[in-house]
Amino acid sequence: MNAPFPTGVEDDSVDLGALTGSVGFMLRMAQVAVYDQFFREFANTDVRPGEFSVLWVIAMNPDLRQGTLARTLNIKPAHMTKLVQRLVREGLVKRIVPPEDRRSVRLALTDKGRIHLNRHRSTFLHVHDAERIGLTDAETTQLLGLLQKLAFKDTSSCR
Amino acid sequence: MNAPFPTGVEDDSVDLGALTGSVGFMLRMAQVAVYDQFFREFANTDVRPGEFSVLWVIAMNPDLRQGTLARTLNIKPAHMTKLVQRLVREGLVKRIVPPEDRRSVRLALTDKGRIHLNRHRSTFLHVHDAERIGLTDAETTQLLGLLQKLAFKDTSSCR
DNA sequence: TATTGTTATACTCTATAACTATA
DNA sequence: TATAGTTATAGAGTATAACAATA
Numbered sequence: 297m298n299a300p301f302p303t304g305v306e307d308d309s310v311d312l313g314a315l316t317g318s319v320g321f322m323l324r325m326a327q328v329a330v331y332d333q334f335f336r337e338f339a340n341t342d343v344r345p346g347e348f349s350v351l352w353v354i355a356m357n358p359d360l361r362q363g364t365l366a367r368t369l370n371i372k373p374a375h376m377t378k379l380v381q382r383l384v385r386e387g388l389v390k391r392i393v394p395p396e397d398r399r400s401v402r403l404a405l406t407d408k409g410r411i412h413l414n415r416h417r418s419t420f421l422h423v424h425d426a427e428r429i430g431l432t433d434a435e436t437t438q439l440l441g442l443l444q445k446l447a448f449k450d451t452s453s454c455r
Numbered sequence: 456m457n458a459p460f461p462t463g464v465e466d467d468s469v470d471l472g473a474l475t476g477s478v479g480f481m482l483r484m485a486q487v488a489v490y491d492q493f494f495r496e497f498a499n500t501d502v503r504p505g506e507f508s509v510l511w512v513i514a515m516n517p518d519l520r521q522g523t524l525a526r527t528l529n530i531k532p533a534h535m536t537k538l539v540q541r542l543v544r545e546g547l548v549k550r551i552v553p554p555e556d557r558r559s560v561r562l563a564l565t566d567k568g569r570i571h572l573n574r575h576r577s578t579f580l581h582v583h584d585a586e587r588i589g590l591t592d593a594e595t596t597q598l599l600g601l602l603q604k605l606a607f608k609d610t611s612s613c614r
Numbered sequence: 615t616a617t618t619g620t621t622a623t624a625c626t627c628t629a630t631a632a633c634t635a636t637a
Numbered sequence: 638t639a640t641a642g643t644t645a646t647a648g649a650g651t652a653t654a655a656c657a658a659t660a
Contacts, residue, residue, distance in 0.1 A: 310527045313515045319583035320493055321508055322599055323486045325606035328529045330479050346650085349480060356472045363618065368469045370487045372651065377620055379650095399618040399659045424478035430608040435601055440481055442590065442598045447484035449589040505627085522641060531628065536643055558636045558641040617660070626651075633644070 330429060337423045343416050346371075350379060351388060351405065351413050352420075359392065359402040388412055489588060496582045502575050505530070509538060510547060510564065510572050511579075518551065518561040547571055 315321045334345055349369060354360055366376040380403065383389040388409035392402045405413065422428070426436040474480050493504055508528060513519055525535040539562065542548040547568035551561045564572065581587070585595040 309516075310512065310519065310523060311515045312512060312527070314580055315508060315511055316603060317599060318580065319588060319595065319598065319602075320486075320489050320504060322602035322606060323482060323489055324504070325529065326602040327479075327482045327486055329606050329608065330482055334479055344649090345479060345483070349474060352474055353469065353471060356470045357468075360469065361618090364469060366619095368471070370484065372653090373619065374621080374652080375650065397618080397660075401619070421473055421477065429478060429605055431601065431604060435604070436478065438597065439478065439601045440476060442594055442601070443478075443481035443485040444475060445590060445594070446588055447481060447488050449488065503626090520641085531630095532642065533629080533644080534627065537626095556637075556641080558634095560642070615660100618658085619656105620658100621654100621656075623653085623655105624651100626649100628649075629647085631645090634642085635640100636642100637638100637640075 330424060333428060334423050337419060338416075341416070343420070347379065347383065348413075348416065348420055350383065351409060354389065354403050355405055355410070355413055358404055359394075362391075362401040362403055365403065383409075489583060492587060493582050496578060497575075500575070502579070506538065506542065507572075507575065507579055509542065510568060513548060513562050514564050514569070514572055517563055518553075521550075521560040521562055524562065542568075 331345065338344075346369075350365065350371075353365060353368065357365075362376060362380060363373060365371075366373050371379065380389060380391065380401075384391060387406055390404055390406050392404060394400060394402055426433045429436070431439065490504070497503075505528075509524065509530075512524060512527065516524075521535060521539060522532060524530075525532050530538065539548060539550065539560075543550060546565055549563055549565050551563060553559060553561055585592045588595070590598065
């Protein structure tokens with residue numbers, strides 16, 4: 297992965313200018329770096345961040361409606377349908393159509409889903425621990441607080 | 456965009472548990488929120504964040520090599536080829552094959568590219584200003600510092 | 615009529631490998 | 638042989654609109 301000599305000698309000198317002051321740009325750059333860590337950790341498994349978050353939230357909220365899940369995770373309904381179909385096909389999730397509203401779908405983990413979640417839970421939670429991503433504990437706490445403010449600003453300011 | 460009444464009455468009660476303590480998950484959630492702001496601001500234009508960053512970096516670094524650009528922005532070479540082709544097709548960028556190494560490609564803005572950049576420069580830089588994203592100036596500075604640490608940890612720790 | 619979720623379509627981004635032309 | 642960039646292909650995510658079943 298690291299060449300013995302830098303392949304692009306110029307790489308150092310690239311000037312990003314004011315881009316490093318753009319929250320949007322820097323969020324993307326940081327996300328790429330942090331996801332790299334994720335995929336290194338979960339190499340040779342079939343665990344993907346989006347899928348795993350979905351399993352997690354279903355586990356925390358039994359009989360969650362599919363639409364509610366989609367809104368919570370900012371996933372479009374059409375995409376959520378495919379994501380859930382995949383999880384059902386893998387035997388991790390089951391769909392329940394409740395008699396009180398037969399348009400809707402409620403989701404729950406299967407036994408296999410629960411086992412899958414438990415197997416990877418601890419790795420998932422600790423991939424991005426402070427030392428792993430090169431921050432101190434205090435910095436990580438600070439960062440999480442700021443990200444929560446950004447991510448949940450609409451919801452929290454409205455009630 | 457906002458229904459007069461919450462469409463999913465349950466939405467409040469969804470519990471994300473330890474997910475809100477995962478740097479990776481929260482980076483994604485924050486990015487979605489912040490990009491929403493971007494697309495609201497640039498609605499009805501053809502400006503996209505990735506494309507615009509590329510134009511920006513080319514402007515800051517004349518005669519940048521395409522591969523160097525790709526590595527800097529964490530864009531895969533194959534994707535960079537298509538991205539540049541689009542920018543060339545739009546008349547914003549020109550490709551120069553230097554005689555000293557005719558395998559490589561150096562990039563520069565056209566006049567149209569410079570005009571395009573200047574027209575949107577200020578909007579682009581200020582979409583994510585503190586007040587726009589619901590943070591104080593101090594918080595934004597703090598956030599940017601932490602994101603830079605994450606994004607550039609490999610490069611900065613190696614020299 | 616409105617809502618829930620699905621299907622269909624299209625475009626972007628990512629990932630990989632095979633290819634070309636140069637070196 | 639190795640490198641720079643391209644092409645081709647496939648998968649995942651995103652966005653939109655049209656649709657069926659149900660309310």
